[in-house]
Amino acid sequence: MVSMKSVLLGLGLSAAVAGAAAADTVLRYSEAGPNRGARAKALEYFLDETTRMTDGQLQFDVHWGGALLKWSAALNGISAGAADMGTVIAPYAPKQLQGLAIGDLPIETSDPWVGLRAMFELMTTNAQLKDFLTRENVVFLSNFTSTGTQFECIGDHRIESVEDFEGLTVRATGIAGKALNELGANVVNMTFDKVYQALDSGLVDCAAGYYYTNRALRHYEIVNYISETNWGQVGGFALVMNKDVWEDLPPAHQTALRTAGSNMVDEFARIQLATIAEVKAGLQTGDIGRKVPVVPMAEAERAKLLALTDSYVQEWISDMTARGYDGQGIWDDYTALVAKYTSELEEDGYPWDR
Known part of the structure; x- marks a missing residue:
C-alpha cells in the first residue's frame, strides 16, 4: 500500500484501501512529446505492460504534449513530486543529468537496438550512475533513443x-550543437515543438531531426531535403520515477516496472526500425504525404563528424571525474556494452527475428 508521504510528494498518486487489500494505484505521468509516433506507441506499451503484470493494480494518468511539465521543467517537477514519473532529456538539465548524458556522446553505431540495450544495462547496473540519479531524487526505469541524427533542411x-554547415542557421542541442558551432553554423537551441514553425518561417535553415519525428511532427x-548523416544517436533520454514514490511501491510493483522497462527497449527498437524504413521509403516516393529527397552523407564525411566530437567525450569524462566519479571507468563500461550488443546483433540478429 502506498504511504501518505508519497501521496503528498506525488500530486497524481492516489491509492485507496478496501478492507485489508490496497486498491488500484494511479500514477501521474508527464510526457512533453505528442501522443503520436513511434515513441508514444512504445510508452503506451510500457504502461500497458506494467498494468498487465500488476493485475491492474498500477495504472497511469498520462499528460501528453507538456500539459503538465515542459521538457525544461520535467526533471525538477518529477523530483519534487509534481508528477510521479515521466520522460526526461539530458540537454534540458545538463548539470543535473550529466550522468545520463553519456548516452548523447557520439558512438560509431546509430542502430537503435544496440544503443537502447547498452544504455539500459549501463543505467541499471552501474552503481555510480545509479547514485547520480538518486541525488536528483529519481530512479531510472527505461530509456528511449532518437535513432541516428539526420538534418531536415528548407530551401536549396x-x-x-x-x-x-558553415553559415547555416541550424536547430541542434547538446553535443551536436557544440560541434556545429565549430563548423561555423549558427546554432539555435529550441524544443522540438517549435521546430516546425522555425523551419516554416525560415528562422532556421536546417534542423537536427530523426525519421520517426519527421512523420510524427x-x-x-x-522541408525540401533530408540529409542522412546517421550522426550517433541521442540516448540521454530516459523514463524516470520520483524516488520517494518508487520506494513506497511494493517490491512486486517495482519488479513489474523494471521488467516492463526492459521489454519496452526491444519493442521501441522494433517499432523504430520499422518506422525508419517506412518513413524513408515514403519520403522518397511521396507516399508519406509529400516527396522529399533523402541525401546520404558519404562515410568519409560522417567519419569527420564523429572525429569532431571526440573532444566532447574527453570533456564529459573530465567533468564527471571532477564531480567525484570515475568518468573514464563509466565510459569504458558504456563502450564495452555497445560492443557487446553490436556483436550480439551481428551474430544473432534482432530479438524479435530470432
Whole structure:
C-alpha cells in the first residue's frame, strides 16, 4: 500500500484501501512529446505492460504534449513530486543529468537496438550512475533513443559534407550543437515543438531531426531535403520515477516496472526500425504525404563528424571525474556494452527475428 508521504510528494498518486487489500494505484505521468509516433506507441506499451503484470493494480494518468511539465521543467517537477514519473532529456538539465548524458556522446553505431540495450544495462547496473540519479531524487526505469541524427533542411540547402554547415542557421542541442558551432553554423537551441514553425518561417535553415519525428511532427510538409548523416544517436533520454514514490511501491510493483522497462527497449527498437524504413521509403516516393529527397552523407564525411566530437567525450569524462566519479571507468563500461550488443546483433540478429 502506498504511504501518505508519497501521496503528498506525488500530486497524481492516489491509492485507496478496501478492507485489508490496497486498491488500484494511479500514477501521474508527464510526457512533453505528442501522443503520436513511434515513441508514444512504445510508452503506451510500457504502461500497458506494467498494468498487465500488476493485475491492474498500477495504472497511469498520462499528460501528453507538456500539459503538465515542459521538457525544461520535467526533471525538477518529477523530483519534487509534481508528477510521479515521466520522460526526461539530458540537454534540458545538463548539470543535473550529466550522468545520463553519456548516452548523447557520439558512438560509431546509430542502430537503435544496440544503443537502447547498452544504455539500459549501463543505467541499471552501474552503481555510480545509479547514485547520480538518486541525488536528483529519481530512479531510472527505461530509456528511449532518437535513432541516428539526420538534418531536415528548407530551401536549396543540402548537407553532404561537413563544410556545408558553415553559415547555416541550424536547430541542434547538446553535443551536436557544440560541434556545429565549430563548423561555423549558427546554432539555435529550441524544443522540438517549435521546430516546425522555425523551419516554416525560415528562422532556421536546417534542423537536427530523426525519421520517426519527421512523420510524427509532419516536418515533411515543409522541408525540401533530408540529409542522412546517421550522426550517433541521442540516448540521454530516459523514463524516470520520483524516488520517494518508487520506494513506497511494493517490491512486486517495482519488479513489474523494471521488467516492463526492459521489454519496452526491444519493442521501441522494433517499432523504430520499422518506422525508419517506412518513413524513408515514403519520403522518397511521396507516399508519406509529400516527396522529399533523402541525401546520404558519404562515410568519409560522417567519419569527420564523429572525429569532431571526440573532444566532447574527453570533456564529459573530465567533468564527471571532477564531480567525484570515475568518468573514464563509466565510459569504458558504456563502450564495452555497445560492443557487446553490436556483436550480439551481428551474430544473432534482432530479438524479435530470432
